[in-house]
């Protein structure tokens with residue numbers, strides 16, 4: 698887990714958004730290899746092992762979608778283009794099967810990546826931080842410049858959209874319905890790409906007082 702991206706992680710438990718306190722027992726190249734991330738609000742401790750931060754809860758939740766993809770240069774180029782990863786600022790998030798292409802994406806762009814629920818055995822590497830979770834995506838609201846969604850339950854999709862910044866790109870397979878809070882930009886037979894709106898909720902109403 699890249700130490701600079703720890704600032705963007707949030708406790709997934711149901712309380713106000715809280716940053717996490719990192720305690721590392723082993724660091725390599727500014728990545729936490731072994732350690733823990735602790736929540737100062739609910740005192741939850743999330744272990745970091747072999748560079749992978751584990752946010753999984755014991756109770757059943759929205760799990761990752763089984764999705765067997767193999768790394769593919771064409772897919773990696775499409776991810777980089779659709780998520781508009783033109784420079785090294787910020788970070789982008791690839792969920793589930795999209796994460797298979799992360800090393801090839803990093804070969805094309807300098808944007809740091811966070812991958813969530815990659816295939817078993819995946820470890821972090823420079824430029825690629827790894828999370829596992831079975832609840833909401835544990836990333837701060839409005840912080841990711843791009844998000845590739847793998848599907849999963851409503852909570853997982855909604856939290857992934859929430860973690861994307863305004864005007865950030867959201868990408869998903871066509872099997873995933875367009876969620877609230879994004880506007881579709883384009884689609885092909887396999888995937889759609891959308892832009893995150895500037896409002897978090899479609900339920901916000903503006904009351905204009907006249908006179």
Ligand SMILES: [Zn+2]
Nearest residue numbers: 708710736739
């Ligand atoms: Zn907490």
